[in-house]
Amino acid sequence: MGSVSLKPGDGTARFKRSTLCSSAVNILMLFSVLATNLFALDVFTYSAKHYTITPFHHKNITLISQHVSLIIKQIDSSQKKLARIENQLLGYETLNVSRPNLANELKLFLQHHHLPLGKDSRTGITEMVASVGHSCEKSADLLSQYMSYKVSGPCPDDWSLAQKLILRGCESLPRRRCFAKTVPKVGLSTWSGLGCKNIKCLNKKPNGFAFDRQKYVKATSKNDFLIDNVLAMGNNGIRIGFDIGKGSKTGTFAALMAEKNVTIITNTLNVDAPYSDFIAARGLFPLFLSLDHRFPFYDNVFDLIHVTSGFDVGTKPEKLEFDKMDGAVGSGKHEVYLSAVLQKPVRI
Template structure:
């Protein structure tokens, strides 16, 4: 038999039990409502609210909910733009119906435009870029267009206008003389640049001021000597690098941020075809490269490389891929280089620079994570801005494994 104390405790225990049940039901209703809002509202960022959630393990719950949401949400449509678009911009952002209907290769009855997703963030600029006379001469907006590219609006949409033709255009110099000749001024429209002639660009290398690839247009200066010798340290010679592979097996490749194309010129002399990417930072770099009889490609360092996987024998980058690039963006770029290189292909990392404290803590582990094997590896001090900055160079030949 229970005591009188037991009888007195029973009502209190029942009251507490009912209160606990009520609390659990209330929490269940709140959680259900939160889940409902989560799934119907794609704009909610749960990281903004995570600390306020009354769950015992909010971080795990949020991660699982986000994973589930990514599977259940409908992918955004490429043509999901505001309805008030008009003119050329409306035409280039909307999907266009295929005249013959469903295409099995595309898997759709519409053709979607090639347009950088970030263009949507810069609609007013894009509308300005797409304002022109159809069939007429395109506006002189090279700097404006390139700025859009560097802000992530890449690729830009096509336009139905013709770029201005250089005044009194002359034929390029014949090969092989063109390889080491400064092109005629009449091969360039100079509107976008502070210099209005190649002579000005050549002299700029000897003047004060900071410019991108300042002395690249002076083919009789330092450009004439690049990659022609190997000092056994940071400066690798092309012949020494090519000698690491069986003769004739390095045939095609890419030079990222290749300035005026001298690396490609040196490789062409050795029977290797190199595509050079370059931006036009106050100079007609792409026009200059093409006038030398080389292949230029107007791409930023953030652009996915327009090559299929396992196709290139060599990828080279001097200075451009370095610590000035955000770490995550750089790692994406290095993985993309790995993607396009064939097994056994070389990634020639030429004078990569960074702070000494980050070389072993950040960048060496990054290259290891990507999966390259070290074939040649040299480090040395970068002293042009002063020893107190503790900056270092890394030059390396990294190989994609054969399997």
């Protein structure tokens, strides 16, 4: 072996004999290549002998897939069962219109009715959905009885049935296509189940509708709050209010506030007597809803909320706990009455 050197300007190539150093380097490179190839061959041969990969059989893969599918089905079934139990506890299942002996009017009411002119441009809705309380599912038989009437005829005298549904949480009640009865004569009423047919007769009853005009006007104890005092707290800014509770059933508070040019809406139920009719006969506005219902009013529209023994009587005692009060008045006292005026702070 030799090397070639080119010198500029000569025009010829001249060979020089290789030196001993260059030959040794070439031999060393050749030996390195051979050693590397032999080492790699030995490594791959050794791995193939000692690490034999066991192949998966098709039968094993199928068995694993079946187990995975079974686990997924069990999880899906458990989730559906849990959702069904939650719906039953909450009473959130929709009414089943396919059940037998269900009134046709109720089936018609629960249907989705498409808008005659198509999609509404302002709200975006295309159909009207029935509004009925979700707890009505638990009282489907009573609800079907309530909806069994003659269309375009007089409404049945079943206010007690309607109230029974409301007290069971079935509110709001479905609308009915019938006409309410009219009072045949001024001063009379169509109250069913009662011997009296006018207010004068009811006022003579021991537990009737007698009302005290001095209530909320003249103090009977140091804990009483009078109407004039409460209105003074509002700096003459009280114009509309809401009356809730057992003590509001006759509308006395609303009537006295009307004399002060304050409009009061009274919430009441016809428990044992037609209180709604009585309040309306006084020229006041009764609201026929239970306390568990969300009242159909916008937030912050009322200047005054009047509550009288409405949250602890006839409901679960957990709504108001009087542990400390019971200890103060003694175990022989069954009821505790509190008087308070709570003023809502200004929030910006």
